[in-house]
Each structure stands twice: as C-alpha cells, then as structure tokens.
Amino acid sequence: MTPELEFHIPTDDVHERVTLFADVILPLPLPKLYTYRVPYQMSEEVMVGARVLVQFGSKKVLSCVVARVHETPPKDYQAKYLLEVIDEKPVVTEPQLKLFQWMAEYYMCTLGEVINAALPSALKLSSESQIQLHPQFNDETNEWPLTAHEENIIFALRQKQSLTFTEVGQLLQLTSFHKIIKSLLLKDVIIIYEEIAEKYAPKVVKKVRLTSAYTTSEETLEELFNQLASKPKQLDVLLKYVQLSPILQNLRTNEEGIEKNLLTSNPHLSLSAINTLLKHGIMEQFDVVVSRFPMAEGRGPYLSSDLSPAQAAARDAVLETFGEKDTVLLHGITGSGKTEIYMDLIQKAVEAGGQVLYLLPEIALTTQIVTRLKRVFGDRLGVYHSKFSDNERVEVWNGILSGRFQVVVGVRSSVFLPFHSLSLLIVDEEHEPSYKQHDPAPRYNAREVALMMAHFHQAKTLLGSATPSVETYYHCQSGKWGLVNLLERYGEATLPLVELVDVRQEGLRKNMLSHFSQKLVHAIEDTLHRHEQVILFQNRRGYAPFIDCNDCAWIPKCRNCAVSLSYHKFSNELRCHYCGYTERKPNDCPACGSTMLKTVGFGTEKIEDELKLILPQSRIQRMDLDTTKRKNSHQQIIEDFEMQRTDILVGTQMVTKGLDFEHVSLVGILSADSIIHFPDFRAHERAFQLFVQVSGRAGRKGKNGKVLIQTANPNQPIFQRVIDNDYQGLYQQEIAERQKFRYPPFVRMIRMTIKHPEARPCEQAAILLAKDLNDRLGRGGVLGPEAPHIFKIRNQFLQEIHVKLDRESGHLKHSKNQILEAVQALLQNKEFKQLRVVIDVDPS
Numbered sequence: 001m002t003p004e005l006e007f008h009i010p011t012d013d014v015h016e017r018v019t020l021f022a023d024v025i026l027p028l029p030l031p032k033l034y035t036y037r038v039p040y041q042m043s044e045e046v047m048v049g050a051r052v053l054v055q056f057g058s059k060k061v062l063s064c065v066v067a068r069v070h071e072t073p074p075k076d077y078q079a080k081y082l083l084e085v086i087d088e089k090p091v092v093t094e095p096q097l098k099l100f101q102w103m104a105e106y107y108m109c110t111l112g113e114v115i116n117a118a119l120p121s122a123l124k125l126s127s128e129s130q131i132q133l134h135p136q137f138n139d140e141t142n143e144w145p146l147t148a149h150e151e152n153i154i155f156a157l158r159q160k161q162s163l164t165f166t167e168v169g170q171l172l173q174l175t176s177f178h179k180i181i182k183s184l185l186l187k188d189v190i191i192i193y194e195e196i197a198e199k200y201a202p203k204v205v206k207k208v209r210l211t212s213a214y215t216t217s218e219e220t221l222e223e224l225f226n227q228l229a230s231k232p233k234q235l236d237v238l239l240k241y242v243q244l245s246p247i248l249q250n251l252r253t254n255e256e257g258i259e260k261n262l263l264t265s266n267p268h269l270s271l272s273a274i275n276t277l278l279k280h281g282i283m284e285q286f287d288v289v290v291s292r293f294p295m296a297e298g299r300g301p302y303l304s305s306d307l308s309p310a311q312a313a314a315r316d317a318v319l320e321t322f323g324e325k326d327t328v329l330l331h332g333i334t335g336s337g338k339t340e341i342y343m344d345l346i347q348k349a350v351e352a353g354g355q356v357l358y359l360l361p362e363i364a365l366t367t368q369i370v371t372r373l374k375r376v377f378g379d380r381l382g383v384y385h386s387k388f389s390d391n392e393r394v395e396v397w398n399g400i401l402s403g404r405f406q407v408v409v410g411v412r413s414s415v416f417l418p419f420h421s422l423s424l425l426i427v428d429e430e431h432e433p434s435y436k437q438h439d440p441a442p443r444y445n446a447r448e449v450a451l452m453m454a455h456f457h458q459a460k461t462l463l464g465s466a467t468p469s470v471e472t473y474y475h476c477q478s479g480k481w482g483l484v485n486l487l488e489r490y491g492e493a494t495l496p497l498v499e500l501v502d503v504r505q506e507g508l509r510k511n512m513l514s515h516f517s518q519k520l521v522h523a524i525e526d527t528l529h530r531h532e533q534v535i536l537f538q539n540r541r542g543y544a545p546f547i548d549c550n551d552c553a554w555i556p557k558c559r560n561c562a563v564s565l566s567y568h569k570f571s572n573e574l575r576c577h578y579c580g581y582t583e584r585k586p587n588d589c590p591a592c593g594s595t596m597l598k599t600v601g602f603g604t605e606k607i608e609d610e611l612k613l614i615l616p617q618s619r620i621q622r623m624d625l626d627t628t629k630r631k632n633s634h635q636q637i638i639e640d641f642e643m644q645r646t647d648i649l650v651g652t653q654m655v656t657k658g659l660d661f662e663h664v665s666l667v668g669i670l671s672a673d674s675i676i677h678f679p680d681f682r683a684h685e686r687a688f689q690l691f692v693q694v695s696g697r698a699g700r701k702g703k704n705g706k707v708l709i710q711t712a713n714p715n716q717p718i719f720q721r722v723i724d725n726d727y728q729g730l731y732q733q734e735i736a737e738r739q740k741f742r743y744p745p746f747v748r749m750i751r752m753t754i755k756h757p758e759a760r761p762c763e764q765a766a767i768l769l770a771k772d773l774n775d776r777l778g779r780g781g782v783l784g785p786e787a788p789h790i791f792k793i794r795n796q797f798l799q800e801i802h803v804k805l806d807r808e809s810g811h812l813k814h815s816k817n818q819i820l821e822a823v824q825a826l827l828q829n830k831e832f833k834q835l836r837v838v839i840d841v842d843p844s
C-alpha cells in the first residue's frame, strides 16, 4: 500500500453525495408508481429489477420491484426511505419490465396487478411474511459470527418453527429489523416464505463420503483398506463406496460423495457397519439441497425424429418466412406432426444460443409434450404451470434467470417468466380460448402477450393450429404475418370419417338408449372388439345441468347466482358451477312435496354412469374438472389411457385438445347442438374448432378413424364443413360476417361489466356510463347496456357495455383514456357506493 493511500480521507461523502430515488411497483392495484428515497449506504446496491422492502401506509411492509432509479424527488410528497435491498441481482429483467408496462396499458389495469400476477408468491414479501430456520442450518458447522439479536431470533425459531416479520419486530423490540433478517438470510441461517401452508422447503438429500484424512493421497486410501482388512463388513461398505463413486480414478470426486441410501438400502451391506464407519470418523454424512427438477441422466445427443418430406418442407418454409416476417402461422391439420416441427425449430434456436418459450393452452397437454421434449432437451427444459407449488415456480423462475433452462414449456402464465434472450416463441393451438385470462386482472390473452414479448426480445413467433382463429388467419391473408400449410397427416394416417346421427329420428324409431344412439353403441362395441379405444365428448360436467319437479315444475336455483344448480350424483349434491355453492339434493320437492324429481339433460358423469350399464365389461375413465383436481390426476388419466389400461375416455373440452393417443379409432360427440347455439359472435368458429379438434383425436397412427356426431338438427351447414374439414369455407363465411357487422379483427372490442349488489342501481349506473361513453367516443361504437344471459353472479347483478374501437393505435390510446376517465367519474358518483366496473380488453 502506498503512503498516499494510507492518508487518504474519503471526501466523496462530503461533496459528491448524490441522493437517489427509486420508483417501485407495489404489488397492489395502485394507479401509479411510488417513489422512495434510497439510503446513501444502499446507493450501490439498488438496481432496476431487484426487490426492495418498503413501508407502505402506517404499518405494512411490502416487497416490491424497482422500476427506475433516478435523482428527482417526487413533487407532491416527501419520499420515505426504502428499508432494504433484498436482491443482489435483478429478479425481473428489462424486457420483462417493458412487457409488464405494455400489459398494464393495453389491458387497462395497473402495473401492480401485473406484477402481482407475475411473481410467484414466494418472491413477494410483506409484514405477514414468515421466516423459518434453514433446514441445513447447524450451530456447530456455522462459520458466521452471530449478533445477540440474531441469536435471539434463532432461539425463538427453535421454539416456534416460524415467525412473521411483525413478530420479529416485537421480539427484538425494534422497528427497523430488516437488516437483521437480511443478514440471517445471507448467512443461510433462515429462509423466508409467504404462507404457512407452503413453507419453502428445499429438497434435502443425505449423502456420505470418506473423511478427508483418507483421501489426501492414494497411500492414505490404501492404508484404510489395510486397516479394514480384518473387518469384512466394513470393508464391504468401503468396496461398495469406491464402486459407486469414481474416487479411484480421481480422489477429488470423493467430495461429492454418494447418496446415503445407496448404501443403507442395499440388502448386502450391514447397517451397523455403515454406522460404525460414520462413528469412527472414517466416513462422514452431509446434506445437500437438490433441485426439485432432477437433472436428466446422461444428457446424450439430441434425439428427435426425422421429419417426413412434407414436414421438412414445412419447417424450411417456416424458416424462410421468418426471414421476412416476425410472426408465422403453421396451419397443419390434426395429426400432421406439428409438434415434431416445433421440436426441430426449438433445437435450432437452442443451438444458436437462444431461449425458447413453448406455450400450450392446457396442463393436460403438457404431460404428453413434456415427455417428448424431455427426451430431447433433458435438464435444459423447464416446465411451468398452475398446478405447480410455489416452490417449484420459484425454482423455474430462478432457473431461467440463471440460464439453466433454455427451453420452457408452460401454460399462459409462462409469459411472465424472466427470459433475457428469447429467440423463439411457439404458441401451440393458438386458437384456444384458454389462452385468455378472465379473472383477475390483467385480463390478458397469452397469444397476444407472446407477440409483444417477441417484439421486445426481437424474437420470432410461430403460431400453430389445425383450426386457426379467424383473427390470426386474417392477419396471414392480409400479408402481415406469414403462412405455412401442412395438409397431410404424418405417416399412413388419414383424416377420420365424420358421420352425423340424427337423434330425433333415431328417437322416433326407438333407436335411442337414453342418450346413446344404437349407432354409437355399436360403433363403440366394434372398436373395443378390435382392442382399440374410444373418446366420448360432452360439453358439460356433472350428472345433469338441472333437476326439476314433474308436478310443479320447481327447479332449484343458486342462491347467489341467476343459474340453476347442476346435479352431481357421486356426491349427491346440487352445485353451482359459477360460485361453487352446494346443497344436498332433496328427496322430495320442497315446493309441493312431490317425490317426482327428475334430472334434465346430461353431463359427463351421467354418460360415464350409463355407459357402465350399457357396456359393463368396458373400462371407462372420466376426465373433467371434477376428476382432475389433484396435482397429478391429469397425468394419471392420460397415462392409463395411453397404456390401454382404460378403453373409453369420457370428458369435457379437456379431451379435445391436442392429445395424441395411438389407439383411438372412434370419437363420439354426444350432443353437438348446445355448442353451436352459444350466444356469441364466435360461436360458429368455436363450434367448428371444437368438432374438428375432437375428431382429430381419432385415427392418428395409421388406423382408420371414425367420428360420430349426435345432433337433433343435422342440416346445419357447419356440419358439412366439419365433414369436409373445410376450414377455408368456414373462414370465408366468418370473415364476411365479421366485416359486415363490425367485429374483430375489423374492430377492437372492450367490454365493461358493471356490478352491483342490487339490480336497480346496477342498471342506472350502466345507463349513465353508456351515455357518457357515447358522448366521449361518438355514437355507433357503444353497445348496451344490456344484462348478460346470466345476470347475477356471486350476489352481484351484472350489466354489460361493449365498445368497438377502430384499430389505429393512436386512436386506441385516446379512446382507452376516455373509457378510464368515464369509469372513474362513475365510480366517484356517491349514489353508487358499492359499484364495481370490470374492464376487459379483447374479451372472449
């Protein structure tokens, strides 16, 4: 050290001290960002994308994400100091922040709502956050000096398992204790988690290894062998150890050890010998925190299938089109092998060093695809969906940040993940309505968000579908996006033969067995006879949509919603599918006392029930919301069907989507009519998609597939389009109608739902809002108010207003502001205290 430096007095403290301010996103529905003052000693630590702890209101402490760091104090309030910087590195990336900002603006919600939806709850902290001892913390091995306060907390955690932040404050009698918590965190003494129900528990594995004294050199190891020569049981253990751990090739590998149970569960080894070795300090035991997503064994080279000539041509066309366009639609019929093409493209993107996001509409689909992708991408594949625990989500989040996961497969919420170098996004089954989040805000469509993500990352997006949404196809027709067609099935397979069954006629001819036509029953029998499988689709779950009294026509209704209660036979309950209300099914009519209560209509449960009577030998499984509540139930049902442990799969929409089963040769649609007559401008499009998709599950691997559609009205033109797989016809007709009646893609729709516990004020408020919107936006664009078909849900009366906006974006922003102002003005009206207005952009 030079003498000058020894006398150096730090002067920057005196003059160059700059006060920094951080704008933070609180995880609350607040309209703007809040600015906090950064304590000088944290100036170096604070950074965009990292979390900080702040006090909000008088008591609450929250973690929030830094969106901006600057030097301008806020004008209208005195900025408080932020309390702590939690992260050493950002947990939210720059492109993510941009995307979140865009989502908040586009979907007309707050940035806080977006962040709240985006972050797994273990990354959100508040005064209710809990701490617990780190499972690996051990007084004896701890190398860090601990302060009295820290000792105090550890002592309390030994007594009580967990403490909330508030309790920590009380324990230490300090208001500012976050430094202490952070210090304990850094020393790995504690971990933080959000809810008691879901403690963050890293998975710990017990391992053993030789103590270092015996592994300094080959000689010491040899000495050990000599030493144990007279103790054969211990020698056996040692021999097994050197067999399982490659220490004879490289002594340093001893450090990694082996899992203890590889020894203890071996019937040829003596447990007491293992314990003696541990007791004598020849071996030692240690814990390792392992990933919940174990590394795949032997990464191996890529293992994907060879593309057929048609697939290879489609792949090349996609790559070529990416040269000119950022977004390409792969319109490939069901069973054409789109997945194989995706895998090929993913591989290319990964080899070039990019990250890939592969979006799927439904968890049920992930299980099959994940198995296929795992074989190719091994430990570089991350999976993200809503049935994951929070721990698992945090691990995926961190795995993407650290670069461990290069490919992520997930459902719509994966658009929130912290990618930094995305180069390819795939939106499979892009037409699927389940990409849309209805509640709560942000009410986004993951397909649209994916396109925006691609924009911020300068990545390419491939949309794929056998039945593209009319909007998407329109953008291809107009030349905005690229289009690649794949019009043949892979291999020997051809599209299935679709046939209609007129249930009215069959009923007259006495050819109906309850809800099954003879034709369908015979077709099922034939199929099972050939040891092939059947999928039956019915659009409703439960046993029956409602029951009614034969004598007085009484129908049980939900007490919170304007709907009748569905009957669920297994639980003998009447259930509301909107609010979850349940009651026991009465034996007699509460209105007239009659015992003649009968069920009306039918759902999947009834189909399953009746089928068991009609075909008692067959093995039937049902897949719907009621049978897939548990985390792995989807997987189990799909696996059973795949392995042909079941013959018939009965289900709701869940069975229609992209599933790939080799032995299915018959698909039955039990009642097509309710789907076609849904009151919505997309009803025809949706019905076509549903019928074609569910039909597409038949005959995928060379078998001749057959589809039977039961309907009371076979003359509807949509059926001919399904029979002919005539997407073009459907598209031409739909697009003409959309243009004529001004629907998307020709306009943008925004729906406002006005909610109030009483009917009158709900209606009055809706009329006022519609009038104000009319004044602001001009006539013609505002439709309603109108009470929706189900006019009360969860004790809230509903009214809807639809706004149609021209697509030029300059206009759009202005109009959105007008809408927000109109809603604000209405909410300020003192007459409507309990009013809520939900805004949904691009509703569906």
Ligand SMILES: Nc1ncnc2c1ncn2[C@@H]1O[C@H](COP(=O)(O)OP(=O)(O)OP(=O)(O)O)[C@@H](O)[C@H]1O
Residues within 6 Å of the ligand: 305, 306, 307, 308, 311, 332, 333, 334, 335, 336, 337, 338, 339, 340, 465, 466, 490, 657, 658, 659, 660, 696, 700
């Ligand atoms: N090149 C290939 N080599 C081997 N098998 C293939 C190949 N292409 C497709 N297959 C098989 O054909 C079947 C159908 O493929 P895939 O599931 O990818 O179709 P898809 O286009 O996604 O259909 P859908 O739109 O109905 O979901 C799968 O079982 C798949 O493994």
Ligand SMILES: [Zn+2]
Residues within 6 Å of the ligand: 558, 559, 560, 561, 576, 577, 578, 579, 580, 581, 794
């Ligand atoms: Zn209800």
